Amino acid sequence: MEAERLFALIGPKSPDEPVVFDCGVDWTLAANDDELLHVAKIAGRIQRREAAIKEMRKDIKRVRDRCIRRRRRQKGKD
Numbered sequence: 793m794e795a796e797r798l799f800a801l802i803g804p805k806s807p808d809e810p811v812v813f814d815c816g817v818d819w820t821l822a823a824n825d826d827e828l829l830h831v832a833k834i835a836g837r838i839q840r841r842e843a844a845i846k847e848m849r850k851d852i853k854r855v856r857d858r859c860i861r862r863r864r865r866q867k868g869k870d
Contacts, residue, residue, distance in 0.1 A: 794820070801825050802832050 820828065 798828060798832065801829060 823831070
């Protein structure tokens with residue numbers, strides 16, 4: 793019931809997974825629609841930034857692995 797109310801308020805923004813924040817806990821029951829919308833927007837931003845950070849960490853790992861392989865080739869280990 794609470795999730796349906798939030799979806800009706802927020803609506804679909806993108807085909808991504810819906811943003812999940814502490815729905816149903818005591819503070820959300822006391823929050824008004826504007827506050828819930830604000831929290832949903834912030835939770836979405838956090839989710840997107842965490843995904844971007846995860847991708848950057850993968851990129852760092854690719855560069856690190858490439859450098860390790862190059863160093864090993866130069867030493868004649870591979």
